[in-house]
Amino acid sequence: MVKEDKISPGMQQYLDIKESYPDAFLLFRMGDFYELFYDDAVKAAQILEISLTSRNKNADHPIPMAGVPYHSAQQYIDVLVDLGYKVAIAEQMEDPKKAVGVVKREVVQVITPGTVVDSTKPDNANNFLVAIDFLNGLYGLSYMDLTTGEFYATSLSDFAAIRSEIQNLKAREVVVGYELSREQEQELTKQMNLLLSPESGVYEDVHLLGDDLSSVESQAAGKLLQYVHRTQKRELSHLQRLVHYEIKDFLQMTYATKVSLDLLENARTGKKHGSLFWLLDETKTAMGMRLLRTWIDRPLVSQDRILERQDIVQVFLDNFFERSDLTDSLKGVYDIERLASRVSFGKVNPKDLLQLGQTLAQVPRIKAILSSFDSPALDQLNAAIDALPQLESLISSAIDENAPATITEGGMIRTGFDSQLDHYRQVMREGTSWIAEMEAKERAASGISTLKIDYNRKDGYYFHVTNSNLPLVPDHFFRKATLKNSERFGTAELAKIEGDMLEAREQSATLEYDIFMSVRNQVEQYIQQLQDLAKNIATVDTLQSLAIVAENNHYVRPTFNNQKIIDIQEGRHAVVERVMGAQEYIPNTIALDQATAIQLITGPNMSGKSTYMRQLALTVIMAQMGSFVAAQSAELPIFDAIYTRIGAADDLISGQSTFMVEMMEANMAIQRATSGSLILFDELGRGTATYDGMALAQSIIEYIHDKVGAKTMFATHYHELTELSTSLPYLVNVHVATLEQNGNVTFLHKITEGPADKSYGIHVAKIAGLPSDLLTRADRILTDLEAHSVSLTSDKKVSPESDQDANQQLSLFEMKGINDELAAALAELDVVNMTPMEAMTALFEMKKLL
Incomplete structure (x- = not known):
């Protein structure tokens, strides 16, 4: 920043204020504009595409300057915050007309990616701000949504879990309460593109934090509160009491698992369409939509709580007409949670209060409909819904139904609410007619036919009497001014009307504003009750949504067992079925009895192995969130976690290959899964050399079988692995059926018992349209390779410690035409430490040997 001399x-x-906010764009209020100076102006002009000018253009060092109109500043703020920047708002704290010297200015709010509450691009999803801390070997994580007041905290044992939770929350900003290691900082900033905001202070609030938190949780939550109060610079009455939670209280899934299963958005498009959320979302309120996302993101592990939800969904299904009435009544409910937060932030306007009032007016109807269902569970939920009639009465009697969205233009308060405001309005509305009536009355009483009432700024309202009529002036007139040919008179009645009109004109807007502020302050006293109401209505909305989806798609109520039995008859992948249409989708039964831990799935590409595996995962997730499921019948255990490795993906930002990501995800599953978990592995080991991959795949299967005991689906192209069923008693083979006629293959998308007989990879290539001569050549090569392949059987297992296995790896090269000299040359290569040029040279020499 270059300063003037x-x-x-x-x-x-400006410079003094900017010094306190070096990491933020400072919007400095000057009249009708927010101005930016120095580096802020240069950067903002480029980002926002606004004009860059300069202050003191003729000085040796002109100051770069850019500005945005204050009335449209929010759209520019949104752009900066969306890009991950902070914005500090410096307002004028006094009337410039009354200021002595420089107008006093202060920063009234700092807007950051995690603290956005006003936006020109409203989004019904949560915007979580996360704080992390570290103490005595444990990590603390706390998060809140400033737009709804939700506030949570937990403790975690390792940074990988911290990273996963931040990803699951889709946070954009993290408040950091301790010194990150370089690796941790790299992960959060470079790989996850998060804004890090350091915070050392702790805001202690016993009311919000309670006393049942661990030390590290209390520390993380206190620093989060400190950051929020420091940036928002106001008391936030809508913040809810902190809720402690444990990761193990919900079905555990990594962020990668949720992405691979398309839970909240389609992984390929990044859109809602094609996700489980899209399928299940028949909610009618913003609160219900957010709660549905939460239920999908965090399915339950408590069977009692799952059954409570199922019971209500069943009641809704059994009462179509009542449920339809309920659905219609929910359409009139606005976003109570965010309206409450706007009240707390002092940003609520008359339109907001009207929406709140309309919502409260709808609640008695919702309660009446809920009471018509014959359900103890619904009766209990209905009893918790408070219609807040006093608040509804206050809003409906105070706020005019045609009130504007602004609070400075008047017209906000309903006539009849305040007698003084009514009087002002009557005076402004009828003052002119009162003066005309007085003029006529005094003209008749005095006999002065030319008597009239005029007005000017100096004398106000007055009776104009010419000199010839002065003898007729009544005694109650008093002189206000004398002119050459006339005089001006006033009366007590005229003075009163004049005073009333002037007062009405000057005081009406001020009084109306004060009344609105008083109403807003009264509404603020109901914030906690409004938040409770929002939670209960959201629950009703989410459950009726699940009922609608279950009815429309013919879903069934799943049951649960403690014997680790999976029995899904004619199950479907709910999302794929919805996209394709029920008529085209081919269902599959999934059965793993108590004695079966692993299903080894073989079959060609494009045949439906991945869909079959995802089908099971989605069925489990839907069941444990309380939803009905896509099947003829479904019996399941309660799983504690789902681990997946489905699909191939590089992590280019962190420099990890597909195979490395694959192995890391496999490791997480193997290390963390229990006998109560579900593991889905698709083509594990394909990212490396054939025998390497096969050896790892077999070792992983054996490890899960012998030491983990989790229900596992393992899809593979390594047909040799099917021999494991002879030595692993808890493993069974299944395959995707195909129909082959006259050299043409039809994939039946049906899972049947036993192993697949071959891969059909060349047939898939044919379907993809590869040239026929290329396919013919591929078929010849395949025949030759199969003639010289080494079978991997259960009595000849691959073991990393075995010298024999090293020879097995070399057997890949035991083909006709490869001589001992070439094999020796290959054996001598130090591939790991070779430069690219050395590798090319070695390859050239081996080509000469051939």
Whole structure:
């Protein structure tokens, strides 16, 4: 930042404020504009595509300057915050007309990616701000949504879990309460593109934090509160009491698992369409939509709580007409949670209060419909719904139904709410007619036919009497001014009307604003009750949504067992079925009895192995969130976690290959899964050399079988692995059926018992349209390779410690035409430490040997 040789008082004020907010764009209010200076102006002009000018253009060092109109500033703020920047708002704290010297200015709010509450691009999803801390070997994580007041905390044992939870919350900003290691900082900033905001202070609030938190949780939550109060610079009455939670209280899934299963958005498009959320979302309120996302993101592990939800969904299904009435009544409910937060932030306007009032007016109807269902569970939920009739009465009697969205233009308060405001309005509305009536009355009483009432700024309202009529002036007139040919008179009645009109004109807007502020303050006293109401209505909305989806798609109520039995008859992948249409989708039965831990799935590409595996995962997730499922019948255990490795993907930002990501995800599953978990592995080991991959795949299967005991689906192209069923008693083979006629293959998308007989990879290539001569050549090569392949059987297992296995790896090269000299040359290569040029040279020499 280049400074002038001589700084004006106004610019010095700017520099002093900017010094306290070096990491934020400072919007400095000057009249009708927010101005930016120096580096802020240069960067903002480029980002926002606004004009860059300069202050003191003729000085040796002109100050770069850019500005945005204050009335449209929010759209520019949104752009900066969306890009991950912070924005500090410096407002004028006094009337410039009354200020002595430089107008006093202060930063009234700092807007950051995690603290956005006002946006020109409203989004019904949560915007979570996360704080992390570290103490005595444990990590603390706390998060809140400033737009709804939700506030949570937990403790975690390792940074990988912290990273996963941040990803699951889709946070954009993290408040950091301890010194990150370089690797941790790299992960959060470079790989996850998060804004890090350091915070050392702790805001202690016993009311919000309670006393049942661990030390590290209390520390993380306190630093989160400190950051929020420091940036928002106001008391936030809508913040809810902190809720402690444990990861193990919900079905555990990594972020990668949720992405691979398309839970909240389609992984390929990034859109809602094609996700489980899209399928299940028949909610009618913003609160219900957010709660549905939460239920999908965090399915339950408590069977009692799952059954409570199922019971209500069943009641809704059994009462179509009542449920339809309920659905219609929910359409009139606005976003109570965010309206409550706007009240707390002092940003609520008359339109917001009207929406709140309309919602409260709808609640008695919702309660009446809920009471018509014959359900103890619904009766209990209905009893918790408070219609808040006093608040509804206050809003409906105070706020005019045609009130504007602004609070400075008047017309907000309903006539009849305040007698003084009514009087002002009557005076402004009828004052002119009162003066006309008085003029006529006094003209008749005095006999002065030319008597009239005029007005000017100096004398106000007055009776104009010419000199010839002065003898007729009544005694109650008093002289206000004398002119050459006339005089001006006033009366007590005229003075009163004049005073009333002037007062009405000047005081009406102020009084109406004060009344609105008083109403807003009264509404603020109901914030906690409004939040409770929002939660209960959201629950009703989410459950009726699940009922609608279950009815429309013919889903069934799943049952649960403690014997680790999976029995899904004619199950479907709910999302794929919805996209394809029920008529085209081919269902599959999934059965793993108590004695079966692993299903080894073989079959060609494009045949439906991945869909079959995902089908099971989605069925489990839907069941454990309380939803009905896509099947003829479904019996399941309660799983504690789902681990997946489905699909191939590089992590280019962190420099990890497909195979490395694959192995890391496999490791997480193997290390963390229990006998109560579900593991889905698709083509594990394909990212490396054939025998390497086969050896790893077999070892992983054996490890899960012998030491983990989790229900596992393992899809593979390594047909040799099917021999494991002879030595692993808890493993069974299944395959995707195909129909082959006259060299043409039809994939039946049906899972049947036993192993597949071959891969059909060349047939898939044919379907993809590869040239026929290429396919013919591929078929010849395949025949030759199969003739010289080494079978991997259960009595000849691959073991990393075995010298024999090293020879097995070399057997890949035991083909006709490869001589001992070439094999020796290959054996001598130090591939790991070779430069690219050395590798090319070695390859050239071996080509000469051939």
